[in-house]
Amino acid sequence: MQNFNSLIISHYSKKNLLNYLINRINEEGLSIDSLTLDDLKSFDEFHIGGLQATLDLINQLNIKPNMSVLDIGCGIGGSARQIAFNYNAKVTGIDLTEEFIKTAIKLTELVGLNIRFQKGSALDIPYDNNIFDIVTLIHVGMNIYNKRLLFSEVARVIKKTGKFAIYDIMRIKKGILKYPVPWASNHKTSFVDSPEIYFKLAKEVGFITYKKRIRKNFALEYFKKLKNEQNLQRKRLGLKLLIGADSKIKAENIENAIRENLIAPIEIIFKKK
Numbered sequence: 001m002q003n004f005n006s007l008i009i010s011h012y013s014k015k016n017l018l019n020y021l022i023n024r025i026n027e028e029g030l031s032i033d034s035l036t037l038d039d040l041k042s043f044d045e046f047h048i049g050g051l052q053a054t055l056d057l058i059n060q061l062n063i064k065p066n067m068s069v070l071d072i073g074c075g076i077g078g079s080a081r082q083i084a085f086n087y088n089a090k091v092t093g094i095d096l097t098e099e100f101i102k103t104a105i106k107l108t109e110l111v112g113l114n115i116r117f118q119k120g121s122a123l124d125i126p127y128d129n130n131i132f133d134i135v136t137l138i139h140v141g142m143n144i145y146n147k148r149l150l151f152s153e154v155a156r157v158i159k160k161t162g163k164f165a166i167y168d169i170m171r172i173k174k175g176i177l178k179y180p181v182p183w184a185s186n187h188k189t190s191f192v193d194s195p196e197i198y199f200k201l202a203k204e205v206g207f208i209t210y211k212k213r214i215r216k217n218f219a220l221e222y223f224k225k226l227k228n229e230q231n232l233q234r235k236r237l238g239l240k241l242l243i244g245a246d247s248k249i250k251a252e253n254i255e256n257a258i259r260e261n262l263i264a265p266i267e268i269i270f271k272k273k
């Protein structure tokens with residue numbers, strides 16, 4: 001497990017990420033002292049569909065003010081900030097990658113929100129039993145080799161009335177996936193599973209399926225929009241800040257695999273009862 005973790009952390013870690021992002025934000029002519037969520041949206045949602053995908057997922061969860069929400073694998077905190085901002089919920093984000101947690105804390109402070117971020121693993125969640133109303137997992141499952149442990153950890157920390165909302169890239173049919181992709185440079189840390197595996201493991205720990213949605217067309221539209229923006233060279237910010245120099249080939253590899261129906265981004269929302 002430790003071995004996978006260190007490979008995953010080194011895949012995502014960027015030295016001095018926070019300073020790098022702040023410099024890019026400054027170059028864009030935005031003021032760090034009056035930063036808004038809108039200023040961050042082109043790069044702080046590290047998943048297909050960006051902010052729209054986050055809103056599409058969280059708007060189905062009936063989140064109420066002061067509910068406790070845990071975002072597992074929160075990255076630099078984009079989705080956690082949206083949940084806190086839109087619903088006034090008490091949000092916690094955990095992530096394996098320390099550099100992301102440090103960045104999440106600072107960006108959240110800069111936009112004036114209050115969220116608890118902590119380094120931690122989905123496979124050993126550092127909290128007590130039965131404390132979260134909602135748990136979200138957005139584009140993280142592809143890095144999780146032991147999904148049975150993931151589901152049992154989520155079932156442990158979630159309340160009896162809780163919902164577990166997943167938006168992951170899942171396997172649709174057999175075939176060779178080309179690397180690199182945004183979550184892995186090669187097959188060693190890529191664990192893309194079928195929705196059937198998610199359903200089976202969820203059932204084993206007492207979850208029932210509430211909703212499921214395949215987001216293939218939404219994803220293809222998103223890639224089309226990204227390409228248009230790149231062609232017009234409109235955006236100097238954007239996810240390439242997190243993904244790095246090979247962002248184009250990574251995006252092409254997943255877009256092609258989605259087109260060929262090898263994989264698809266899928267939302268599944270589970271309920272405890």
Ligand SMILES: C[S@@+](CC[C@H](N)C(=O)[O-])C[C@H]1O[C@@H](n2cnc3c(N)ncnc32)[C@H](O)[C@@H]1O
Binds near residue numbers: 045077097121143
């Ligand atoms: C593709 S990024 C998605 C980040 C964020 N959910 C978002 O959508 O912006 C995947 C994230 O999962 C984190 N991650 C991978 N395996 C993890 C694990 N076992 N526990 C916690 N975080 C993990 C990585 O560090 C990375 O930040």
